[in-house]
Amino acid sequence: MRRVRTRAAALVAVLVVGALAGCGASTTPHTEVTVLAAASLTDVFGSLAHTFEADHPGTTVRLSFAGSSSLVAQALAGAPADVLATADTATMQRAVDADAVRNPAIFADNSVEIAVPPGNPAHVTGLADLADPTRTVALCAPQVPCGAAARATFAAAGLTAAPDTLEQDVRAVLTKVELGEVDAGIVYRTDVAAAGDRVQGIRVPADVAATNDYPIAVLTHAAHPDLAAAFLALVRSSTGAAVLRSAGFGTP
Amino acid sequence: MPRGLGALAVLGAAFLVLPPAALVWRAPWGSTLHRLADPATLEALRLSLVSASSATALSLVLGVPLAWFLARSAARRVRLLRALVTVPLVLPPVVGGVALLLLLGRRGLLGQYLDAWFGVQIPFTTLAVVLAEAFVAMPFLVVSVEGALRGLDRRFEDAAATLGAGAWYTARRVVLPAVAPGLAAGTALCFARALGEFGATITFAGSLPGTTRTMPLAIYLALQSDPAAAITLSLVLLVASVVVLVALRERWVPELRP
Numbered sequence: 001m002r003r004v005r006t007r008a009a010a011l012v013a014v015l016v017v018g019a020l021a022g023c024g025a026s027t028t029p030h031t032e033v034t035v036l037a038a039a040s041l042t043d044v045f046g047s048l049a050h051t052f053e054a055d056h057p058g059t060t061v062r063l064s065f066a067g068s069s070s071l072v073a074q075a076l077a078g079a080p081a082d083v084l085a086t087a088d089t090a091t092m093q094r095a096v097d098a099d100a101v102r103n104p105a106i107f108a109d110n111s112v113e114i115a116v117p118p119g120n121p122a123h124v125t126g127l128a129d130l131a132d133p134t135r136t137v138a139l140c141a142p143q144v145p146c147g148a149a150a151r152a153t154f155a156a157a158g159l160t161a162a163p164d165t166l167e168q169d170v171r172a173v174l175t176k177v178e179l180g181e182v183d184a185g186i187v188y189r190t191d192v193a194a195a196g197d198r199v200q201g202i203r204v205p206a207d208v209a210a211t212n213d214y215p216i217a218v219l220t221h222a223a224h225p226d227l228a229a230a231f232l233a234l235v236r237s238s239t240g241a242a243v244l245r246s247a248g249f250g251t252p
Numbered sequence: 253m254p255r256g257l258g259a260l261a262v263l264g265a266a267f268l269v270l271p272p273a274a275l276v277w278r279a280p281w282g283s284t285l286h287r288l289a290d291p292a293t294l295e296a297l298r299l300s301l302v303s304a305s306s307a308t309a310l311s312l313v314l315g316v317p318l319a320w321f322l323a324r325s326a327a328r329r330v331r332l333l334r335a336l337v338t339v340p341l342v343l344p345p346v347v348g349g350v351a352l353l354l355l356l357g358r359r360g361l362l363g364q365y366l367d368a369w370f371g372v373q374i375p376f377t378t379l380a381v382v383l384a385e386a387f388v389a390m391p392f393l394v395v396s397v398e399g400a401l402r403g404l405d406r407r408f409e410d411a412a413a414t415l416g417a418g419a420w421y422t423a424r425r426v427v428l429p430a431v432a433p434g435l436a437a438g439t440a441l442c443f444a445r446a447l448g449e450f451g452a453t454i455t456f457a458g459s460l461p462g463t464t465r466t467m468p469l470a471i472y473l474a475l476q477s478d479p480a481a482a483i484t485l486s487l488v489l490l491v492a493s494v495v496v497l498v499a500l501r502e503r504w505v506p507e508l509r510p
Contacts, residue, residue: 013498069476136358137375143473143476144476164460165457168454169458179359
């Protein structure tokens, strides 16, 4: 009886430890390549991940989307990941400086656009309306790329923005626009395209709209550097470029 | 106690104690004071204290009567109500934030009328921060006070009534002093929970320095660009939480005293 109980306890312990350690470590022999990508790449990378999995049977692409600065912080903290794609070069440079990546390559560019709720209830016509304190405006915080781009855009237009909230990433701004909680927000033109008829876009003149280059790189501590390089090659291939362009990105 | 359990107990204690210890260990002590004087830090701290205090006051005004009602009703008749009002305890705070937007947002069920009739918009204001904090923190107070009230011998109230005391007088002089420890514990928990609120706040109130960016929001943002600043801010919140806990132990809850 005593032995049975000990065994039962051991079994429980194994199960508990297995459950704790087992997140990801499955017994079937397949590999996972983990991609940290800027929030604005959500749809494009989701689609490219399916293509990649079809081309590499037995491989699963795990995608983690967040603001670029969070991603770099995660990469520097040693998050188990293979690929890093950010929404601007300044953020990627922080990863380069810390030796977390080498030789990032530009694979896309994007520029900012004003997003308003359907029907444009507050009659926003241009950037100047976002400098009007009586309107409710969402921007990204200047610490994240979409916020830096928004700040540069207002500076180029000679305006001071009057935001009511500074969100952590571009999708949070888009959500507040979709819900109609703000009159306008600054997002990327790809976000306006991805949101379909849930928001309306208002173009920012090309001479003031800030443009971001999107770099991608394999992490130096990648567990699967070959697969990571293959994913990177797919993103930069003509297939990748076609998906990016159909989402509204520019490609080099 | 079986030997195996002892080892697990040690592991359990380490699991809870070591992360805050790491925070203290890694804190950039050299620059901490200098960073504390940073206007942005002080602004976030002031906003956090003001909004958490307001949320606690709101919870007291609304939560104590609610707890009283629950405690004085037959348990089975208010089972559903009690379950419903404690939902925010188990709800992910971000979901709470979305729910608040759908009720009180500019296009929300009530919010659209507040906007159309009174021109009042709640999201992105300090009031929104207070409401988000009270939404997640008030159930702690309600549960704690209801427990204390249920544990109270009703004969004290009956005796007071026999001696000619009115309902309000009895409430003030008999019931409240008797449940004071539960009330204090609930208040402290409620304040600590409000002080640490993140998800509902950022969803419902947004994040603007001086208006809605409380300490937890400032910490999360700082972590993206200046981790040392984030550690300092975290330390401030840790100290504030410990002060609350110690005050609770020493002053009001003798049974928690070692």
